[in-house]
Every structure is written in C-alpha cells, then in structure tokens.
Amino acid sequence: MPDQASTVTRRRTPHRRTAAGPRTRVVYIGPLRATVGKGEETTALPTGATVTDLLAHLIETYGAPFRDRVMDREGQLLPNIHLFLDGEELGEQGLDTPLPQRGEMSLLMMLHPMEGG
Amino acid sequence: MAKTVPVPERPAAIEDVWVPSVCDGCRSFCGIKAHRVNGVVVKLEGDAGNPANLGRMCAKGQAALMSAYDPSRPAVPLKRTNPQKGIGVDPKWVEISWDKALDTVAQRLRKIREEDSRKLLIHSFDRSVAKFVRTWANAFGTPNHHWGGYYCGNALHPSTYLTVATHQQEIDLDYCNYCVLIGNQMGFMAGVNPNSLSIKMAEARMRGMKVVVVDPVGTNASMKASEWVPIRPGTDAAFALALVNQLINELNLYDAPFLRARTNAAFLVGPDGYYGRDKASGKPLVWDPQAGAARPYDAGVAQPALEGEFVVDGVPCHTAFQLLKEHVRAYTPERAAQITTVPAETIRRIAQEYGTAACIGANITIEGMELPYRPAAAVFFRGAVAHKHGTHHGLAIQLLNMVVGNMFVVGGYRALNIVGPGWTGAGAREDYSGVSYFAAVKIPWGPGASADGYIMPIPPLGERQPYPPEEVHAPDDLGLLALYPVATNISPQVQLSILDPHKFTIPYETEMLIHCRANHMTTKATPELSAEALRRIPFQVSLGPELDETAEFADIFLPDRHALERLDPFPQSTNSNMAAATGFWYWTLRQPVKEALGQTRHWIEVLFELAERAGFLGDLNQVLNVALHLSPEHRLDLKQRYSLEQVGDRLAQTQFGPGHSLAWFKKEGYLKFKRRAIEAYPGPYIQGRHPVYFEHLKRLGEKVKAVADELEIPWDVSDYQPLPEWKPCPDYEASSPDYDLLAVNYKSPFHSLSVTAQNPWLNELSQHHAYVYKVMVNRDTAHRKGLKDGDLVEVESAGGKTRARVKVTECIHPEVVGLAGGFGNWARGRPVAQGQGPHFNSLIPLDTKRMDYVSTAVDACIRVKLTKVTP
The missing domain is CATH 3.40.50.740 (Rossmann fold)
Incomplete structure (x- = not known):
C-alpha cells in the first residue's frame, strides 16, 4: 500500500510520551494473532492518546502486514475489523475515544466467509 | 387340523407423535415430519406447510431413516x-x-x-x-x-458473484417460457430447493415452457427436456458466446434500455482496455450524445451511447458494448459448431427462439407493479464450469442473460435472495416500506454498488466489501486467497x-x-x-x-x-437455498x-x-x-x-x-412469510450494475501478478480478461490415440455428495438403476470398441483409473463416457458403499495446468481410454 495519508494517521493526536499516559492491554482475536505473533500485549501511550493513536502505534510497530489487514487504502477501518474498548464495541465514530488509564482494547478480525464447493 | 398360534398382543403405543425437523439429505434442507412411535422413528415425510419442499420429499430424504439406524455408525470416541x-x-x-x-x-x-x-x-x-x-x-x-471438495465446480460462485452479487441462481419458473439449462439439472431434483423447483418445473412444462438442456450426458433433466443438445465437454463458453453473437449482431434481439441503465455496457473503454475516467471524480465515463461529450456514468445522462467510438481527451474510446459486439463476432455458428459439435443451424435456431421468447420491451403487472417481462433465461452449474477456464464459461453464459435484460425480472433469471425480506428499493412504491413482518424479521439486506457502479454482494461476502477487493496483498493462508481475489x-x-x-x-x-x-x-x-x-x-x-x-x-x-x-x-x-420459487421467506429449526x-x-x-x-x-x-x-x-x-x-x-x-x-x-417447526413482488422481482430497483465488461478483472489480474512476482510464485493471470472467451481445456485435443474419449461426471438425483452411497435403500436403488453405478458409453462408440452392456471396463486417465460396468446408451455424447459422482468408496466403516460404483475423482490429476487461476476450478473433463477387463 502506498504511503498515503490515512484516516488513522491524519487523525493521530500530537502529544509527547509520558510515564503517566494510558497503558492498554491489547488483545488480538482472529487471524491478527498470527499477524502480530502474539495473542496480547500491553502498550503505553502518551497522555490524551486515543483509539486512533493506538492503531497508528500498532501500524508503526507491525508494518504493512498489519496495516493491510485492518485498513483500506483510504485509511478507513475495514468492515471486518471490530474494536472493543473494555468490552464495548466501538464504531467508526469511536476512533476518537480517549484511551482510559488502564484499559483493554480487543481487535477482532472476522474471517472472510468462504462459501461454496 | 391347523394349530392356532396365539399372536402376541401388540403393546399400545405409549408415544405416537409427528415431530417437525429439517432433512440433511442435501444442502436444501427440506422441512420434514418424523413419525415416532415409542421412541423409534418409523417414517419421514415432507412437511406440507414448509415452503422449502411443499410437502414433497425425495429418495435421499426418505432414506435418511436407514442411515440414522445404520449399525455401522460409530458410537464411541x-x-x-x-x-x-x-x-x-x-x-x-x-x-x-x-x-x-x-x-x-x-x-x-x-x-x-x-x-x-x-x-x-x-x-x-x-x-x-x-x-x-x-x-x-x-x-x-x-x-x-476451508478445504472443501469440488462439488459445484468452484467456478460457479465467482461467476455469479461477479455478475449478480450472490452465491446461487434460479429461474423464475412461474413465468418463464424458455429455459436453457447448461451443465445442470435445476428443476429436475438437483440444485437449490429441488422438491419445490421440480414442482414448479413440471407445472411450467405443462403450461408449455420449452426446456433446452445443453449437456454431454443424457441426464434426468436431458431426458425430460423439450430438447437435449449434446455438447462436447468444456465448450459451453463457445456455445454461449455464439448465441450472444447471434442475439446482438445478427438478430438485434437485445435489451438496449436495460444494457444502458442496468449494466456497464455504455461505459467508455480506452485502447488499453481500461475505462475512460472522469479526471475529477475518477468515475467511468459514458458518452452523452446530446452534449457531444463524455460524462461520469452517474451524472444523469438520459440515454448514453451504447455503441460507437468516441474521442475523449484525444484518446479513442469504445463503449463496452461495442467491444462486446466485436468480440463475439468471432463466435460464428459455424466456428462454434466445430468447437462444440452442436450444429450451426441448432445454434441459430436456439438463439432465435431464446431471443424471441425473451419478449424484449414487454412489461407485466404484478401486485399493482408494472415490471419488465422477460420469460427466457439460462442457468448453469458444475457441468459448464468445472474446467480449466471455468470462470470464462460462467461469465459467457451470464452474458446470455444480461443481453436480454432478464435480471431479476418476471420470467427471467434471478440469483438467490439478492434482497431480503422488507427490502424496499429506491423508487419502489411507498407502501412497500414498513411491511408487517419487517418488525419480526430483523435481518434486512440488499445489494450495494461500488464506486464504479458494480453491483456489490450481499452477505456473506459482504463482510469483505468491496467484492472483488480493490487491493491484493501477500497471503499467509494455505489457500492463498489474496491471489484468488x-x-x-x-x-x-x-x-x-x-x-x-x-x-x-x-x-x-x-x-x-x-x-x-x-x-x-x-x-x-x-x-x-x-x-x-x-x-x-x-x-x-x-x-x-x-x-x-x-x-x-x-x-x-x-x-x-x-x-x-x-x-x-x-x-x-x-445464499444457498430458500429460492424465490418457493414463494416465501422461511426459517426452520432442526431438532x-x-x-x-x-x-x-x-x-x-x-x-x-x-x-x-x-x-x-x-x-x-x-x-x-x-x-x-x-x-x-x-x-x-x-x-x-x-x-x-x-x-x-x-x-x-x-x-x-x-x-x-x-x-x-x-x-x-418453521416461520414463514410470503414474498412480495418487489422481493421476487427486485430488478428495476437495484442500484448496482451488472457488468458485461469485466474491467475490474483485468485490473485485478495485474495486481495479482505483481504480488505473485514479488513472492516469486509462478502465477498465470492470463484468464483475468475483461471479456469472456472460449479456450480449450488441456484435454480438448487427444494427446494419444488410445485416450480417445472424454470422461465427465454427472449428478444422480437420488445421491448427494459422498454421503448417501452408504445408505442401504439408495444403494439398492442404484444397483437396480440402469446407469448410476455404470459407465455410460455411446452406442456407436461401444460398437466400435466391441463393448456391450455389462462388460467390466477399466477407465484410465493420466491421473488414475477406476472400474465400472458398461451401460451402452444413446444418452451420451459419442466422444464422452459418463460416470455419476459420489461412489467407489473403500472405507471399512462404510460397508454398504464399499466397492459400489466407480470413483470419478480418481481420474482427475491435481495439476496447476488443469486449474483455473481465477476460480481454482479443477478441470473435470479428462481424456480416458477404456479397456475391457475380466472380473
């Protein structure tokens, strides 16, 4: 995918990393487990970081294989990606939600539903 | 003096009930009622009120009783x-x-x-x-x-998703007057909702609908058809394109308003094969004859040019329809006859009959709605598309439907459940919104439209919108799905x-x-x-x-x-059953x-x-x-x-x-709602367009190639073409004089998948059946080879061999031998099925040279030789 400005990167909140920022347990559900090579991890982001910032951080960390599975070329979340923040599903509007100081974000990737014989 | 033997008194039934449930004999899931007496199921019957089968039940369903009580069933881990x-x-x-x-x-x-x-x-x-x-x-x-078998031929579903955005297809048998079945037996106890559609098919034939079956095998459908057209295997695209050629170049029997408004036929295509696009919006252009200029396709041009060459920004462009017309000119009846063995005059006649029967331009009023009336349609299945270039066969046949404008309209072609209950299309009557059952059924759906205007799939593929995907990434799954987008x-x-x-x-x-x-x-x-x-x-x-x-x-x-x-x-x-022909929406519980x-x-x-x-x-x-x-x-x-x-x-x-x-x-047992006219015939209200020119396939092919090259995986993208064509299967020509016959398989109406061969009733039925466990050999071919009924032969291909008894018949193309699918089992745990009938798949080599790189279809017509053997 070309390095075009994406929704996720455009919307990223500018701030500095501080020790007091949100620590988020990120849980990968579905094939994303294999993409990132783990089932969960904990991230530390600067104060004021949002869900978008967390996604941008993960894209930076895991590169194109991760990005291509969660976003389209316009930077929009793919329809088979579902985000849950502390158990509550976030829609597209929820991307600006600030991360809580201690929270859990689940990234669920739904498989392509193969059909037919 | 005869001795009187007291007959033990039959115990009174403590339990005598009929329980509603769902059959599992095939993928159509008919409604059944099980008669249970004292805990033992003694009879299965069709559930009369269930729209899936209207009370009917086929042999497979009836015989399920035997498989349930099969003593060879394993009962422990x-x-x-x-x-x-x-x-x-x-x-x-x-x-x-x-x-x-x-x-x-x-x-x-x-x-x-x-x-x-x-x-x-x-x-x-x-x-x-x-x-x-x-x-x-x-x-x-x-x-x-996903590691399924090659049940449907693999190329069936991509062909329907690309053209009509759904998984399966049917014909409106309530109104159709001319039905062409190509490599399938819809309405003859095969395919979707076989019980319901067979009733509809019988009723339609009684009122005079003509049924043309194009198939190398004289199947159940072929023998009941008005006309059986034996065709050389793997040539269905040539047959379909020859009909299209006749319709649009010779007979002028095509639906121009439909092609303009509901397809991409008017889109302008440049010399590179890609659309001419609007510089501002990037949308494909059409030519506005009134303005003498190109406009985006959705700019409201009342009557865009359907044919011709136009210069856009100095670049000569043709309409997609013009390219289609020129493309199919190569498929003259005479050339098609050489490829297919179907006589040129038959091709001309069928084209004339089909095009005329389509009643292009006619309307009909149903439930107060004036709807297009196109009572002619063609459907296909595994027989037509289980080939090296399977997707081309499927798309060529779909053109046959699209050019007469029969998509989702009265009497025509319809793919399964393109809209859901309660769907109200743009421009439909207002009183169709807020229907009474909409509140109860909370799963509305309908097709979308892509930026280029293509009709977009309903679920389940809707999870992966857009279909096909615009981008191709490196795959990491065993199926390399990204390389088969x-x-x-x-x-x-x-x-x-x-x-x-x-x-x-x-x-x-x-x-x-x-x-x-x-x-x-x-x-x-x-x-x-x-x-x-x-x-x-x-x-x-x-x-x-x-x-x-x-x-x-x-x-x-x-x-x-x-x-x-x-x-x-x-x-x-x-997406797999619940055909509109049932007249209802329905949901049933299996218990x-x-x-x-x-x-x-x-x-x-x-x-x-x-x-x-x-x-x-x-x-x-x-x-x-x-x-x-x-x-x-x-x-x-x-x-x-x-x-x-x-x-x-x-x-x-x-x-x-x-x-x-x-x-x-x-x-x-079940919940059902009657379908409204708009749900049965949504065609005029669907926003997305059916492609007659597959520009997106061409583009995808280049993206697939780029990724495959980067991964250094050898990959053939030559079938990613904007217009379907006929290309010979690898076994079209005999490589050796010994391998002078083409083997194909076909479906028996009383068997399903690989499962039913173990059923004792169905096995007995098959043993007594003239064809099912046999290899069908044409009378002239058998004579030439000195074969007679009952001879045991070895059928051998480059991939393997299987054995069967010969059935000499006229119900098979002379170049072909036919074997029904689903037999030749050897498992110890299936003692009834063991050794019964030939195993067709043993003949097919798994070889990428025989695989369709678009759909993954594996070519199922294969050169074989017959050798008489001693039992």
Missing part, C-alpha cells in the same frame, strides 16, 4: 493405534473416553495457538452449521478454515500448499487438521495426493457420523450425531427426532467444549456475538460456555423477536 496411514490401511481403532480424547486434542490446540494459530486447518461441509465452524476457526485465529473456494490450492508450503511462501507447516463431514479422500482430485497431504499433517481429528475414507487417516475420531438426532438452529442459508446413538455428541458442542479446554472460550463468544449479530440483550457472556441450543435461542430472539424463541420453533 476412538483412538488410532496403527501409526501407518494410507489408502486402505486399517487404523486399528481402540475405544477412548471422551474426557481423554478431548484432553489430548485440547492440549494440541493450546500449543498450536501459542506457537502459530495458522498451523491448524479446520474444514467441514456441514452446511447446517457453517457459521459456527467459521466462528470457531475465527476465534482460534486460523485463516485456514474472486474465488469462493480455494480448496485445490490448500492441498497444493500442504504438499509444498515453501513453494507458495507459506511460513509454517500445517500441524493439525480438524475435519467433519467433508470426505477429502473421495471429493478431491487424485486420492493418492490427498493421502499424501493428510500424511503430511502430524495430527488429525475427525468427527462425523461415520468412519469414512478421510477418518481412516485420523489419530482421534469423535462420533457426531445423525441429523435426526441433532439440534441445528436455522440450517437454511439465504432431534430420535434419541442419540451411544456416546455421540453434536460436533459443534464438542468444538465449544474444546474452546473452553484450550483456553479461548472468551474469544469464541466474542466472535459469535459479532458473527451472529446478537442484540445487546442476547449477547453471550465471555466467561460462560453455552450449549448450541442456548446460542440458537439467542439467535432466534435476536432475529425474530421475543415471540419467536427456540421453544416456539420446536413447537411450530
């Missing part, structure tokens, strides 16, 4: 003791407890999930519970959840990847297979290669109601319940009608328990909540294990409201 695995090798099973078996499997699952979840491959063709299998695989984290079945590639993962840059090796009700050993090409693929997988768990050929490779076998013992919430799928055998368990319940034991129950429930769209009040708690019945109850109440719990369905 089994463990393999023989480390050797191979065709015919005895696994030397020993009994194992459920607890021990599940513990063993769960430990493996936990380890794989921690290492790399992709190392698990799971597959089933248990269509009743497909959604649960997929969600389980999803929660585990493996993309490898329009495919819906990547099964052959899965097998190739297991055998040689490094060749396809798969960064892991498959460590475990879970399989249920998908008999890989018999439903795929080349059993020896299937066996080798299974041997490469270190640990295999098979679940199922019988010990089939694939289960013989398992390390652990877990016994599944028979369909008459199972509870399956709503097995029907709106147990007899006590389960021994220790058998529903295999989905087993998967649920394995998720808990392997530590991913929370993920499973999370995925189930999303996949089933459970409403907030019915969502699953992430920490609790639910039974399938509990999940089904939540699904029922989510979809149909609190008044329709699973308890309601247990009592009533």
Whole structure:
C-alpha cells in the first residue's frame, strides 16, 4: 500500500510520551494473532492518546502486514475489523475515544466467509 | 387340523407423535415430519406447510431413516493405534473416553495457538452449521478454515458473484417460457430447493415452457427436456458466446434500455482496455450524445451511447458494448459448431427462439407493479464450469442473460435472495416500506454498488466489501486467497500448499487438521495426493457420523450425531437455498427426532467444549456475538460456555423477536412469510450494475501478478480478461490415440455428495438403476470398441483409473463416457458403499495446468481410454 495519508494517521493526536499516559492491554482475536505473533500485549501511550493513536502505534510497530489487514487504502477501518474498548464495541465514530488509564482494547478480525464447493 | 398360534398382543403405543425437523439429505434442507412411535422413528415425510419442499420429499430424504439406524455408525470416541496411514490401511481403532480424547486434542490446540494459530486447518461441509465452524476457526485465529471438495465446480460462485452479487441462481419458473439449462439439472431434483423447483418445473412444462438442456450426458433433466443438445465437454463458453453473437449482431434481439441503465455496457473503454475516467471524480465515463461529450456514468445522462467510438481527451474510446459486439463476432455458428459439435443451424435456431421468447420491451403487472417481462433465461452449474477456464464459461453464459435484460425480472433469471425480506428499493412504491413482518424479521439486506457502479454482494461476502477487493496483498493462508481475489473456494490450492508450503511462501507447516463431514479422500482430485497431504499433517481429528475414507487417516475420531438426532438452529442459508420459487421467506429449526446413538455428541458442542479446554472460550463468544449479530440483550457472556441450543435461542430472539424463541420453533417447526413482488422481482430497483465488461478483472489480474512476482510464485493471470472467451481445456485435443474419449461426471438425483452411497435403500436403488453405478458409453462408440452392456471396463486417465460396468446408451455424447459422482468408496466403516460404483475423482490429476487461476476450478473433463477387463 502506498504511503498515503490515512484516516488513522491524519487523525493521530500530537502529544509527547509520558510515564503517566494510558497503558492498554491489547488483545488480538482472529487471524491478527498470527499477524502480530502474539495473542496480547500491553502498550503505553502518551497522555490524551486515543483509539486512533493506538492503531497508528500498532501500524508503526507491525508494518504493512498489519496495516493491510485492518485498513483500506483510504485509511478507513475495514468492515471486518471490530474494536472493543473494555468490552464495548466501538464504531467508526469511536476512533476518537480517549484511551482510559488502564484499559483493554480487543481487535477482532472476522474471517472472510468462504462459501461454496 | 391347523394349530392356532396365539399372536402376541401388540403393546399400545405409549408415544405416537409427528415431530417437525429439517432433512440433511442435501444442502436444501427440506422441512420434514418424523413419525415416532415409542421412541423409534418409523417414517419421514415432507412437511406440507414448509415452503422449502411443499410437502414433497425425495429418495435421499426418505432414506435418511436407514442411515440414522445404520449399525455401522460409530458410537464411541476412538483412538488410532496403527501409526501407518494410507489408502486402505486399517487404523486399528481402540475405544477412548471422551474426557481423554478431548484432553489430548485440547492440549494440541493450546500449543498450536501459542506457537502459530495458522498451523491448524479446520474444514467441514456441514452446511447446517457453517457459521459456527467459521466462528470457531475465527476465534482460534486460523485463516485456514476451508478445504472443501469440488462439488459445484468452484467456478460457479465467482461467476455469479461477479455478475449478480450472490452465491446461487434460479429461474423464475412461474413465468418463464424458455429455459436453457447448461451443465445442470435445476428443476429436475438437483440444485437449490429441488422438491419445490421440480414442482414448479413440471407445472411450467405443462403450461408449455420449452426446456433446452445443453449437456454431454443424457441426464434426468436431458431426458425430460423439450430438447437435449449434446455438447462436447468444456465448450459451453463457445456455445454461449455464439448465441450472444447471434442475439446482438445478427438478430438485434437485445435489451438496449436495460444494457444502458442496468449494466456497464455504455461505459467508455480506452485502447488499453481500461475505462475512460472522469479526471475529477475518477468515475467511468459514458458518452452523452446530446452534449457531444463524455460524462461520469452517474451524472444523469438520459440515454448514453451504447455503441460507437468516441474521442475523449484525444484518446479513442469504445463503449463496452461495442467491444462486446466485436468480440463475439468471432463466435460464428459455424466456428462454434466445430468447437462444440452442436450444429450451426441448432445454434441459430436456439438463439432465435431464446431471443424471441425473451419478449424484449414487454412489461407485466404484478401486485399493482408494472415490471419488465422477460420469460427466457439460462442457468448453469458444475457441468459448464468445472474446467480449466471455468470462470470464462460462467461469465459467457451470464452474458446470455444480461443481453436480454432478464435480471431479476418476471420470467427471467434471478440469483438467490439478492434482497431480503422488507427490502424496499429506491423508487419502489411507498407502501412497500414498513411491511408487517419487517418488525419480526430483523435481518434486512440488499445489494450495494461500488464506486464504479458494480453491483456489490450481499452477505456473506459482504463482510469483505468491496467484492472483488480493490487491493491484493501477500497471503499467509494455505489457500492463498489474496491471489484468488474472486474465488469462493480455494480448496485445490490448500492441498497444493500442504504438499509444498515453501513453494507458495507459506511460513509454517500445517500441524493439525480438524475435519467433519467433508470426505477429502473421495471429493478431491487424485486420492493418492490427498493421502499424501493428510500424511503430511502430524495430527488429525475427525468427527462425523461415520468412519469414512478421510477418518481412516485420523489419530482421534469423535462420533457426531445423525441429523435426526441433532439440534441445528436455522440450517437454511439465504445464499444457498430458500429460492424465490418457493414463494416465501422461511426459517426452520432442526431438532432431534430420535434419541442419540451411544456416546455421540453434536460436533459443534464438542468444538465449544474444546474452546473452553484450550483456553479461548472468551474469544469464541466474542466472535459469535459479532458473527451472529446478537442484540445487546442476547449477547453471550465471555466467561460462560453455552450449549448450541442456548446460542440458537439467542439467535432466534435476536432475529425474530421475543415471540419467536427456540421453544416456539420446536413447537411450530418453521416461520414463514410470503414474498412480495418487489422481493421476487427486485430488478428495476437495484442500484448496482451488472457488468458485461469485466474491467475490474483485468485490473485485478495485474495486481495479482505483481504480488505473485514479488513472492516469486509462478502465477498465470492470463484468464483475468475483461471479456469472456472460449479456450480449450488441456484435454480438448487427444494427446494419444488410445485416450480417445472424454470422461465427465454427472449428478444422480437420488445421491448427494459422498454421503448417501452408504445408505442401504439408495444403494439398492442404484444397483437396480440402469446407469448410476455404470459407465455410460455411446452406442456407436461401444460398437466400435466391441463393448456391450455389462462388460467390466477399466477407465484410465493420466491421473488414475477406476472400474465400472458398461451401460451402452444413446444418452451420451459419442466422444464422452459418463460416470455419476459420489461412489467407489473403500472405507471399512462404510460397508454398504464399499466397492459400489466407480470413483470419478480418481481420474482427475491435481495439476496447476488443469486449474483455473481465477476460480481454482479443477478441470473435470479428462481424456480416458477404456479397456475391457475380466472380473
């Protein structure tokens, strides 16, 4: 995918990393487990970081294989990606939600539903 | 004096009930009623009120009674003791407890999930519970959840998704007057809703509908048709394109307003084969004759040019329809006759009859709606598309429908359930919104439109919008799905990847297979290669109601319940059955009608328990909540294990409201609503366009090639073309004079998949049937080869061999031998099926040269020689 400005990167909140920022347990559900090579991890982001910032951080960390599975070329979340923040599903509007100081974000990737014989 | 023997008094029936449920004899899931007396099911009948089958029941359904009480059914979990695995090798099973078996499997699952979840491959063709299998695989984290057989020919579904955005197809038999069946038997006890559609077909024939069956085999459909057109296998595209040529170049029998408004026929195409696009919006252009200029296709041009050449920004462009017209000129009846063996005059006549019957321009009023009336249509299935260039065959036949404008209109072609109950298209009557049942059925759907105007799929492929995808990325699944962006079945590639993962840059090796009700050993090409693929997988768990050929490779076998013992919430799928021909929307519950055998368990319940034991129950429930769209009040708690019945109850109440719990369905059997005219004939109100020019395929092909090149995987993208054409199958020409015949397979109406051969009633029926266990040989061919009825012959191809008795007949193309599919079993656990009939798939080599790189179809017409052998 070309390095075009994406929704996720455009919307990223500018701030500095501080020790007091949100620590988020990120849980990968579905094939994303294999993409990132783990089932969960904990991230530390600067104060004021949002869900978008967390996604941008993960894209930076895991590169194109991760990005291509969660976003389209316009930077929009793919329809088979579902985000849950502390158990509550976030829609597209929820991307600006600030991360809580201690929270859990689940990234669920739904498989392509193969059909037919 | 005769001695009187007292007849023991028959005990009074303590229980004598009829229980509604759902048949599992094929993928159409007819409504049944089981007559149970004192705990024993003594009779199965069609449920008269269930629209799926209108009270009728086929031989497969009736005979399910015998498979339920089959004494060879395994009743306990089994463990393999023989480390050797191979065709015919005895696994030397020993009994194992459920607890021990599940513990063993769960430990493996936990380890794989921690290492790399992709190392698990799971597959089933248990269509009743497909959604649960997929969600389980999803929660585990493996993309490898599809390794189906080549049942539908693989190229069928991409061809329909690309043109009509759905999975399956049918014809409006209520109004159709001219029906062309190409390589299929719709309406003759095969395909979707066979019982209902066979009634409709019979009624339509009685009122005078002409049925033309194009097939190398004189099938059940061929013999009942008005006209059987024997065709050389693998030439259906040439036949269809010759008809299209006649319709649009010779007879002027095409629907110009439909082509302008509802297809991309008016889109301008540049000399590079790509659309001319608007510089500002990027949208494809059409030519506005009034303005003398090109405009975006959605700019409201009243009557864009359908034909001609126009210069746009100095670049000469043609309309897509103009290119189509020029393209099909090569398919003259004479040339097509050479390719297909169908006489040129027959092609001309059928084109004339079909085009005339389509009544282009006519309308009809139904439920107060004036709708287009196009009572002519063509449908196809495996016979037409199970070929090296299968997608081209499918798309060529779809052109035959599109040029006469019969899409989703009265008497014409319709793909299955393009709109859901309560759908109201743009411009439809206002009183069609807010219909009474809309509040009860909370699952509305309808097609979308892409930026380029293409019709977009309904679920399930809607999860992956847009279809086809615009971008191609490096794959990491065994099926290399990203390199087959329009495919819906990547099964052959899965097998190739297991055998040689490094060749396809798969960064892991498959460590475990879970399989249920998908008999890989018999439903795929080349059993020896299937066996080798299974041997490469270190640990295999098979679940199922019988010990089939694939289960013989398992390390652990877990016994599944028979369909008459199972509870399956709503097995029907709106993309595979529930044809509009039934006249209704309906949802039926499958519920147990007899006590389960021994220790058998529903295999989905087993998967649920394995998720808990392997530590991913929370993920499973999370995925189930999303996949089933459970409403907030019915969502699953992430920490609790639910039974399938509990999940089904939540699904029922989510979809149909609190008044329709699973308890309601247990009592009533099914919920049905009559379809409205707009739901049966949504054509004029659908926004997306049906492509007659596949510009997006061409573009995708280049993207696929770029990714494949980067990965250094040899990949052929030559079939990614904007216009379908006929290309010869690899075996079109005989490479050796000995291999002078083409073998094809066909469907018997009283067998389904690889399952029914073990049924004693169906076996007996087949043994007495003139054709089913035989190899059909044309009378002249048999005479030439000195063969007669009953001779035992070896049918041998470059891929393998099988044996069968000869049936000399005129009901087969002279160049062809026909073998019904689904037989030739060898598993110890299937004593009735063992050795009965030929095994067609043994003849097919699994070879990329014989595979369609668009759909993954494996060519199923193959050169063979016949050799008479002594029994």
